[in-house]
Amino acid sequence: MxxxxxxxxxxxxxxxxxxxxxxxxxxxxxxxxxxxxxxxQIGADINSSVDVENMNINEVKNLLKLMVKTDQQYRDSLEIGDKKHEAFYLQKLKANDEANLKLLDKIIQYHGWPGLSKFGEEGATTAWLVIWHHRDKRHILCRYYNLMEEAVRNKEMHPGALKTIDKGLALLSPDQIEY
Structure with missing residues (x-):
């Protein structure tokens, strides 16, 4: 600062x-x-180095709540149409999206996919939202697709959320690679 x-x-x-x-x-x-x-130099508003391994379910639920709040705050500002700060908001969005993805990876590693029964509606929606905000990156959608598909089969995720991911994948080139 x-x-x-x-x-x-x-x-x-x-x-x-x-x-x-x-x-x-x-x-x-x-x-x-x-x-x-x-x-x-402007970083994320959420700390992606949080120790998720030692968190209990309620602590992870609180982290997911913080993740969704962080995810939405600058999107809301952009929707208002504040052109003066648009570049700043976009930079914050990018940083927050990347931090949230790192946190979701940790949550999945130690607690599994944030399903409805364990993490509630808000937690399950947050997990999907983090992935959805990387919908321009085929490799990310594909990385989580099997987990989301399994969650739908086990009624841990709404089928409509996976259908949205399917539509996003259909719009991306099958040969898209990350550089």
Whole structure:
């Protein structure tokens, strides 16, 4: 946070001393680079290094509640149409989506797929939502597909949620690979 404040103050002070057109062109370029750099430093609002292994079911339920809150907060802001902060919101979305995916991986590793009977409606929906927000990445949808399919068979996930994943997969190229 101190780096962010220092960078912003340095940018403001540097802008105040700018005089020539050449300096203005350079200033615009540096402002753009600095802005991108600052956005790249903005991390997730949830800690993906949480020790899920030693959590009980209620603690995991609370983590899932925090995950869905984190997942939705900037999406809501984007839906309002705040163009001024759109780049920031998109960066936060990306960071939060990645952190949530890491957390879901840990939950699955130690507690299995967050099904309805063990984690309730909210927990099961959160698990699906984390995957759904990676719907542009075939490898991620495929990685969790068998778990979701098994959850549907065992009535631990709503069939409509899996159908949505099926539709998402149908839109992606079968030969899509991650670079």
């Amino acid at each position: 101190q780096k962010l404040i220092f960078s912003i103050l340095a940018l403001i002070l540097w802008n105040c001393n700018s005089k020539s057109e050449k300096q203005i062109e350079t200033k615009s370029l540096n402002t753009s680079v600095l802005t991108k750099s600052l956005f790249n």
